[in-house]
Amino acid sequence: MRDVAVIGVGLSAWGELWDRSLRDLFVEAALNAVEDAGVDSVEAIFVGCMTGGLFAQQEHIGALVADYLGVAPIPATRTESACASAGAAFRTALMAVDSGNHDVVLVGGVEKMTDVDGGGATAALAAASDQEYEAFHGVTFPGLYAMMARAHMAKYGTTREQLGLVAVKNHENGSKNPHAQFPMKVTLEQVLGSVMVADPLRILDCSPITDGASAAVVCPLEMAEKIAKKAPVRVTGSGQATDSIALHQRKDLTFLESTAAAAARAYDMAGCGPGDLDVVEVHDCFTISEIMVMEALGLVEKGQGGPAVEAGETALGGRIPVNTSGGLKSKGHPVGATGVAQIHEIVTQLRGEAGDRQVAGARRGLAQNMGGTGASATVHILEVA
């Protein structure tokens, strides 16, 4: 297997962008990534997209973006793993390069979420749950995570305030990220007083609806040193795993087995553990998710996610900064694009280009992306080459 490096990253504009189409958003992100890499061509494309069909009545995303990038006839494939679609695209791109099938590959993700109304978006996202045994009963994604939150609170004593502090921290970080969709800071009182969506989760516990795209360029490490404009970032670990699609089949509702399994593989491949990381991006689609992911990644013991957030361990300047970008919560969550946007943040940190939110001397970072209620998960570890 060849060592693989990320040599370029890029994002499109993110937000409620009524004037921008799905194809346009991806092309913008891709051009930014290619420009950042300093290459003038790519050999293949892998693009994550959760549900172009339900959000924008557009499938066949691979060919669409290759066409509008003007790079046909190169191969282009869309990957789908719900909100982990871009994480899955990134892992697929790694496998295309480390196997020797391709050298320079463009990878990314896109989601155009605001062409449907709130009910339509809720229904589209619910398609990532078990349609017949969860969504059928009227449960929503906030509702599914709310059930996990209540179980976690009952088992470990995680408090409503600790959930709120995840949002406070991530908005604080997002206020330092020029790219964040919701860069305003929020107070704990604001979170606890915001509108209830699915008890005990309130609107400020939830990540937003976002139009946006992300992209990265990967190639063999050996080649990176010759062709890249900036110092390459090496991908040292990659893992992906699954779990039951429906919550009622989980052995332990309070633990994200798929994230733990993906992380175990990534740590093993990278020859490191949770204590060796300088910066981490996790899939905080809801505040409870960040706490449960921290536990599944081994950043803290089971049940200790809430107290660690409360103690500031995961804040900028803390023991292990989590979601320096602002996370899905503040930066935004175009579902099919999120996984590679997390890679974008880790690369930015490892290059020392993160400005006010820079983790000093960051040399190794981890990005965790998940789909549904954790039925899919990817974990990637990146290091200064």
Place this chain on the structure above:
Amino acid sequence: MLTTARFWRETPQRYRMEAGRCTSCGKVWYPPRRICGECKGREFETVRLPDEGTLYTYTVIRVAPTAFVDQAPYAVALVDLADGTRIMCQLVDCEPEEIELGMPVRLEFRRILGEGEAGMLAYAHKAVPKR
């Protein structure tokens, strides 16, 4: 949108709470499967799930999907049935403040969706507090 065939395929589970019990390891799967996730066995007997259990966890949906907007707010729960099988269903006939984890509940056959934009009239089981 819920269509007739899609609903019809699940009627044994929704009307009669039928599950598949693996004949080699005894694990009960709801809904039934072709391959046992525990032992990979492929032979199952059809069993009916018990209609009583306790509340494991729940939420109250206040921002509902389009088809359920008229019902909001409503509680959805994970219920541990008497045989140990866990299912998801709505929890009705009680106010949110009356709900407590561990409370005993009973399953009743109720209407899930009215006919209209959501598709067809759909029935299945919901949990109610056992008083």
